[in-house]
Amino acid sequence: MTAHSLNLEPALVPLTGPNQTLQSQVHPSDWVNPSPAQRYDLVVIGAGTAGLVVAAGAAGLDLGLKIALVEKSLMGGDCLNVGCVPSKCIIRSSRVVADMRDAAPFGIQPPESIKVDFAAVMDRMRQIRADISHHDSVERFSNLGIDVFLGEARFVDGATVQVGDHRLPFKKAVIATGARAHRPSVPGLAEAGFLTNETVFSLTERPRRLAVIGGGPIGCELAQAFHRLGSEVTLLHNHGHLLNREDADAAEIVQQQLIKEQLNLVLDAKLERVETTPTGKVLHYSQEGSSAPQTVEVDEILVGAGRVPNVDGLNLEAVGVECDRRQGVIVNDHLQTTNPKIFAAGDICMDWKFTHAADAAARIVIKNAFFSPFGLGRSKLSSLVMPWVTYTDPEIAHVGLYAHEAKQQGIETDTIEIPFSSVDRALTDGESAGFLKILHKKGSDKILGATIVARHAGEMISEITLAMVTGQGLSALSGVIHPYPTQAEAIKKAADTYRRTLLTPRTKLLLKLLTRFS
Numbered sequence: 001m002t003a004h005s006l007n008l009e010p011a012l013v014p015l016t017g018p019n020q021t022l023q024s025q026v027h028p029s030d031w032v033n034p035s036p037a038q039r040y041d042l043v044v045i046g047a048g049t050a051g052l053v054v055a056a057g058a059a060g061l062d063l064g065l066k067i068a069l070v071e072k073s074l075m076g077g078d079c080l081n082v083g084c085v086p087s088k089c090i091i092r093s094s095r096v097v098a099d100m101r102d103a104a105p106f107g108i109q110p111p112e113s114i115k116v117d118f119a120a121v122m123d124r125m126r127q128i129r130a131d132i133s134h135h136d137s138v139e140r141f142s143n144l145g146i147d148v149f150l151g152e153a154r155f156v157d158g159a160t161v162q163v164g165d166h167r168l169p170f171k172k173a174v175i176a177t178g179a180r181a182h183r184p185s186v187p188g189l190a191e192a193g194f195l196t197n198e199t200v201f202s203l204t205e206r207p208r209r210l211a212v213i214g215g216g217p218i219g220c221e222l223a224q225a226f227h228r229l230g231s232e233v234t235l236l237h238n239h240g241h242l243l244n245r246e247d248a249d250a251a252e253i254v255q256q257q258l259i260k261e262q263l264n265l266v267l268d269a270k271l272e273r274v275e276t277t278p279t280g281k282v283l284h285y286s287q288e289g290s291s292a293p294q295t296v297e298v299d300e301i302l303v304g305a306g307r308v309p310n311v312d313g314l315n316l317e318a319v320g321v322e323c324d325r326r327q328g329v330i331v332n333d334h335l336q337t338t339n340p341k342i343f344a345a346g347d348i349c350m351d352w353k354f355t356h357a358a359d360a361a362a363r364i365v366i367k368n369a370f371f372s373p374f375g376l377g378r379s380k381l382s383s384l385v386m387p388w389v390t391y392t393d394p395e396i397a398h399v400g401l402y403a404h405e406a407k408q409q410g411i412e413t414d415t416i417e418i419p420f421s422s423v424d425r426a427l428t429d430g431e432s433a434g435f436l437k438i439l440h441k442k443g444s445d446k447i448l449g450a451t452i453v454a455r456h457a458g459e460m461i462s463e464i465t466l467a468m469v470t471g472q473g474l475s476a477l478s479g480v481i482h483p484y485p486t487q488a489e490a491i492k493k494a495a496d497t498y499r500r501t502l503l504t505p506r507t508k509l510l511l512k513l514l515t516r517f518s
Contacts, residue, residue, distance in 0.1 A: 048077020
């Protein structure tokens with residue numbers, strides 16, 4: 001057996017306290033890779049969400065399958081280390097600041113100044129991340145009977161993966177290497193230095209002036225959070241509206257909230273170059289409709305402009321697996337690559353780059369790899385009903401189709417919209433700036449999609465997702481008793497609104513006749 005040398009990621013800076021605990025769980029420096037089995041039923045490359053769920057799910061079946069799991073960096077992948085977990089910790093702290101700042105309408109006198117201990121905010125994040133890390137630890141997966149290899153994997157041939165000096169023969173393999181932050185090729189940007197989601201959580205001091213590049217979900221979430229925590233934030237976006245892939249009305253509410261919070265928004269912006277000066281980093285940009293070049297000086301730059309699939313170094317050509325530098329590994333609807341013995345799941349091959357999407361895809365891979373003989377009964381990625389949430393304040397949660405997508409598919413629709421200004425609990429909470437939209441098939445109660453804008457929209461969307469998955473329509477939701485007062489009552493209001501559309505003159509006449517005989 002050969003000891004593996006630690007490949008320390010920037011996410012573990014500073015390597016003190018909680019980060020030492022995290023490292024000991026997800027990439028212990030004293031880990032010794034096991035001697036490989038003669039042949040593995042499954043080799044999983046990548047120990048992010050997709051890889052972990054595939055490996056643990058297959059091992060948990062207790063069928064005696066021999067499984068190897070390979071990770072070159074940190075077990076847990078982006079979600080645990082540089083994604084969902086740390087970002088939501090920072091967002092939670094920033095919401096405390098917002099609640100204190102906005103306390104006056106509730107009869108609470110806000111403090112004259114709110115002191116943010118940024119180092120303590122980051123320490124809390126690192127401690128929570130460390131506390132959660134045992135779920136994704138090398139030790140846990142080893143105890144499940146999985147051979148865990150720390151090192152970089154590459155395909156040698158159609159039946160072998162190599163990790164360091166070890167060769168892992170396999171019957172089937174899964175590529176789950178995820179994606180990384182896109183690094184724009186802007187002159188001077190690399191020389192000036194910049195943060196991504198992979199490095200921003202290593203900060204110990206708050207940037208006084210922060211530029212955020214990209215007005216998508218990551219950019220908007222972190223821009224709002226850092227602004228609330230005391231940074232002077234300038235958010236540059238290359239479209240005329242933030243969150244331009246979301247429902248336009250939903251995105252407008254978030255954009256107006258950021259404007260209200262006095263975050264500096266620069267829309268229709270093109271970053272031309274970055275200049276390093278003795279006093280900071282100067283971003284030179286142009287704006288549509290303006291001929292004059294413009295600048296903003298900051299102390300740090302955070303790039304949140306998309307993701308790039310991790311296909312490098314895998315030697316995919318050796319096993320006939322097609323890939324695209326932007327799209328990632330090419331898969332069919334069954335998550336099978338162009339090599340039928342090799343599957344892929346998660347950010348490496350999917351447009352849905354969410355932890356819960358990777359989890360769902362991993363379950364499809366287990367089913368199709370082991371329990372679909374001759375291709376019978378295979379599950380499809382396209383059959384999934386996928387919700388997602390943008391964790392700004394308020395949040396935007398969405399599931400299913402947007403109206404324009406339904407129109408493209410030739411589906412006639414109607415939309416029911418319930419403003420949260422008509423929901424009693426939203427009024428008592430002071431959170432009336434939002435809405436619920438439900439898109440349903442015209443002439444039917446079949447739900448095609450929904451968008452919720454609310455502070456806790458992510459906690460509400462699952463009820464609608466469940467209805468869609470189980471084929472329950474608006475009529476069924478109307479019959480569900482919702483506790484009063486809750487913001488989720490908006491869902492029942494929408495369902496009741498649909499039921500009232502059924503009261504046609506003919507229906508009313510029938511009901512009137514029934515009352516005479518009752």
